[in-house]
Amino acid sequence: MENYQMFLPFSLPANTAPNDSQVIFDNFHGDTSKGLLSDRKTDKFFQVAEVKELVENGRFVGSEGVGCKKKEKKIRKPRYAFQTRSQVDILDDGYRWRKYGQKAVKNNKFPRNYYRCTHQGCNVKKQVQRLTKDETVVLTTYEGVHAHPIDKPDNNFQHILNQMQIHTPF
């Protein structure tokens, strides 16, 4: 079985309950603490260890599961979604973000908000949206990895991040 590394390119937001959260791995979603991920389109489930990134020339081009045909080869950065329950939309994850857009999402009464990391030379993006299905759930999607230290290291969520890594069987 292939071994690969899982890491979270962000720290967890405030008001995060690790037991009530899940990490979504780009095209796949599921509960990593149970070791299962499912393909978004086919809903076919894979063991997390069967899902891997497709990398060409050092660039992320998609992800696939064993026995699953390859995804589109469009060049883009890996995206990591983090889903949690929260009363507030603005989750402080320790980085400084500048909002650059807001869009209404189809079949969703809540808008999606787009943020960019304000750190010089860091073009990490994230988008935040609330689910219509369960409006207590906030879905945060990160794109890219911060190549700089956290801007507000005084926040106390680094230990929650450590907890989260324990929960993920990678």
Add this chain to the structure above:
DNA sequence: CGCATTTGACCTGCGC
């Protein structure tokens, strides 16, 4: 003043 936010316009990919 220096930054962040708001918000409509614009761009792009995709399906028909």
Add this chain to the structure above:
DNA sequence: GCGCAGGTCAAATGCG
């Protein structure tokens, strides 16, 4: 080609 949906830009505006 056209329309839709998602993503981004940027000028105007707000705020400490």
